[in-house]
Amino acid sequence: MPVQNFESVSLSILYIVATPIGNLEDVSTRAIQTLRSVDLIASEDTRITRKLLFHYDIKTRTISFNRVNAKQRIPTLLKHLESMNLALTSDAGTPGISDPGHELITAIDQTMTQVIPIPGPSAxxxxxxxxxxxxxxxxxxxxxxxxxxxxxxxxxxxxxxxxxxxxxxxxxxxxxxxxxxxxxxxxxxxxxxxxxxxxxxxxxxxxxxxxxxxxxxxxxxxxxxxxxxxxSPSTLDHDAIERLVHSLEDSGLKPREIAKSISSITRMSNSEAYKMIIELKPEARDED
Known part of the structure; x- marks a missing residue:
């Protein structure tokens, strides 16, 4: 079966464009061409993106898309994608890595829009x-x-x-x-x-x-x-294990289930972990 050339498909395209993490010269030629060719750029911070666009004389319109407005902005961007090609950028590096980019990608109907990464800088x-x-x-x-x-x-x-x-x-x-x-x-x-x-x-x-x-x-x-x-993992200090026990307890696990989890993390035996839990919480013996 031949490999499909996504850019030749007549569907709309969302380009995930990696941008410089500091030095503007690190941007790729392909990224510049993509930012020039799309109809709209969804930027984590439009002020930062505009510095890059100004440096390379790119006139494409921008719209903000960040953690604060992501939920409200996604329907707008999906509407644009019905008739436009968009680029998604973060403040620095590759979108979708520690920013809300994945929320937009997840919301896209990939039978209607093709998602294409434009690789580049990453911290x-x-x-x-x-x-x-x-x-x-x-x-x-x-x-x-x-x-x-x-x-x-x-x-x-x-x-x-x-x-x-x-x-x-x-x-x-x-x-x-x-x-x-x-x-x-x-x-x-x-x-x-x-x-x-x-x-x-x-x-x-x-x-x-x-x-x-x-x-x-x-x-x-x-x-x-x-x-x-x-x-050795078994050298975890008492306070660290106690915090871990409380965290697992808050998640609804029973003492023997907690012991099994601690055993898998610290390489203690199940019985050793269970004994430690009982020492920390004597009343836990009645919760199994």
């Missing part, structure tokens, strides 16, 4: 490519979680899989994240890139404590990769 692949340890397999968490129990869960996923953990963080929250990582995995190295491709691009490799000292005045956007965690 995620950039930081992974420069990390000083193997990143052929990794776990991507999106933006770093804020709650301690969610950070525990993220760490445990990476630990269980035996892979690096990649995430993004803002300058306002980077110190809080590093402080949490310092408590939980103090001896595990992390690789951080700040302001990737921009004038003041910077990188760091070392422990969370050393990272806190290095980024005393955090500015710019941070891309982080935690190296594979080498210590």
């Amino acid at each position: 995620l692949t950039a930081v992974l490519s420069a990390a000083p340890f193997p990143t052929d397999r990794f776990y991507f968490n999106g933006f770093a979680p804020r709650k301690e129990v969610e950070i525990d869960q993220m760490i445990n996923i990476g630990r269980t899989l035996g892979v690096p953990i990649a995430m993004f963080e803002s300058p306002r929250r980077i110190i809080a994240l590093l402080t949490s990582l310092e408590r939980k995995i103090p001896d595990t190295n992390i690789f951080i890139m700040r302001e990737i491709t921009k004038k003041f691009e910077d990188s760091f490799y070392g422990t969370p404590a050393a990272a806190k000292n290095y980024f005393l005045e955090p500015r710019g956007e941070f891309s982080i990769v935690v190296a594979p965690i080498s210590e």
